Amino acid sequence: MIGKDMLVLELASVLAGPSVGQFFAELGARVIKIENAATNGDVTRRWKLRSEPTETDTPAYFCAANWGKESMPLNLSKQSDLEQLYSLVKQADIVIASYKPGDAEKLQVDYKTLQTINPTLIYGHLTGYGPDDERAGYDAVIQAETGFMYLNGEPEGEPTKLPVALMDILAAHQLKEGLLVALLQRERTKKGQYVQVSLVQAAVSALANQATNWLVAGQNPQRMGSEHPSIVPYGTVFTTCDNKQLVLAIGDDRQFERLCNVLGATEMAHDSKFKTNYSRVQNRKELNELLRQLIAKQDQQQLLNSLHKLHVPAGAVNSVANVFELPQARQLLLEATDAKPGVRQVAFKVGDEKPVQLTPPPGYKT
Known part of the structure; x- marks a missing residue:
């Protein structure tokens, strides 16, 4: 330090x-x-x-x-x-x-x-x-x-x-x-x-990949809510049976197969319309609707626990108050x-050093 x-x-x-x-x-x-x-x-x-x-x-x-x-x-x-x-x-x-x-x-x-x-x-x-x-x-x-x-x-x-x-x-x-x-x-x-x-x-x-979507691929990016232009399902908000929300961030086909297994829809992972990320992007609307129906039958925390055990990226949609219940926060x-x-503005640790103890924000004195 x-x-x-x-x-x-x-x-x-x-x-x-x-x-x-x-x-x-x-x-x-x-x-x-x-x-x-x-x-x-x-x-x-x-x-x-x-x-x-x-x-x-x-x-x-x-x-x-x-x-x-x-x-x-x-x-x-x-x-x-x-x-x-x-x-x-x-x-x-x-x-x-x-x-x-x-x-x-x-x-x-x-x-x-x-x-x-x-x-x-x-x-x-x-x-x-x-x-x-x-x-x-x-x-x-x-x-x-x-x-x-x-x-x-x-x-x-x-x-x-x-x-x-x-x-x-x-x-x-x-x-x-x-x-x-x-x-x-x-x-x-x-x-x-x-x-x-x-x-x-x-x-x-x-702007990262959104910039290169235009510069490299000639596609002018548009509003998509929380969807991702080149990965599906990624960022879409789903609601569970206990009226709570979660998002998925499926980065590869193995993760998608595990998701389907957890949801009791093994056959969906082998459907030609959804088997690869490219095919899922092409059939985004149909896939998201099927996932909405399946996830709506699940309890949020139970589903997240099952996905986390299989290293499938997923998380709850938290309010700011919820955020500060997380140990990392x-x-x-x-x-x-x-x-x-x-x-803190410093979110990393250097070796075993303890964080500096800071004084509170100063008042204004003329």
């Missing part, structure tokens, strides 16, 4: 940049969140659920990505506050910024300026559209522009935004990777580096006395 001798300055707000800051806090770094004193800090301090009290300055959204940090409000348009930041930059290893192009230069906190203060500084810059487009990046708009909304939803329904700011999260993961590589290179070269990630390019790169909980719980 990284020690407290690593200093990370977070000149970022909302989700993408702050989640990178929390990632380094969980690795053991000292992270100082520089909040804009002119606007009363990170805007997510004011993004509250109806059930949250009006006076709280650490609402649920803010708690998603701000554990383990110190908060320092500064108005960088004031020379005294700017000088205070510069004194920290001299000691810093990493700066995380989320300014739209041109704004960091106006505030004199761009990489070129800060690199003259600290030549070994690594500067991670998140933008919406890259260095040549001054638009601010908002997740919902990026989802629309990069095809995610168009692809998400039922075939006859409207394009649908994903329920989390996934473009922010994808960009944050890319920035984490870039910063870690830059740290490795600095060990070898003793030089700092500028690492730039845009939400739009992170989103486009995450509970291992990621961040908890502290008299603090709202949070979720």
Whole structure:
């Protein structure tokens, strides 16, 4: 793990940049969140659920990505506050910024300026559209522009935004990777580096096989609900006799045969219309209807237990409340006395090291 001798300055707000800051806090770094004193800090301090009290300055959204940090409000348009930041930059290893192009230069906190203060500084810059487009990046708009909304939803329904700011999260993961590589290179070269990630390019790169469906096969992907364009049955939601739901993720023909055996429909696995994945894709509608009828006779947990024993990929459709009954999810909980719980950004373990114990998300103090 990284020690407290690593200093990370977070000149970022909302989700993408702050989640990178929390990632380094969980690795053991000292992270100082520089909040804009002119606007009363990170805007997510004011993004509250109806059930949250009006006076709280650490609402649920803010708690998603701000554990383990110190908060320092500064108005960088004031020379005294700017000088205070510069004194920290001299000691810093990493700066995380989320300014739209041109704004960091106006505030004199761009990489070129800060690199003259600290030549070994690594500067991670998140933008919406890259260095040549001054638009601010908002997740919902990026989802629309990069095809995610168009692809998400039922075939006859409207394009649908994903329920989390996934473009922010994808960009944050890319920035984490870039910063870690830059740290490795600095060990070898003793030089700092500028690492730039845009939400739009992170989103486009995450289109993965849906992108190559168009680029390679010439097929413009369409909304399919939770179906998969090239695997069947995969992602389809089925309802059991106890009115619970599950999904299947049948990746090969052996798994399909085991599924049929569990459902008491052995002959279906040998039917020429369903025997191979290619044939199942061709006969998707008919197969799904047969599976709906068979699964509707099953108890959810009993069926899942039988499938898991045979290594057939299947799982319950869980609510978020259900998710935190899973042991794997509970291992990621961040908890502290008299603090709202949070979720770790670091989901891996290094050897036998215990996770760093983080302080709760900091309140805002002027």
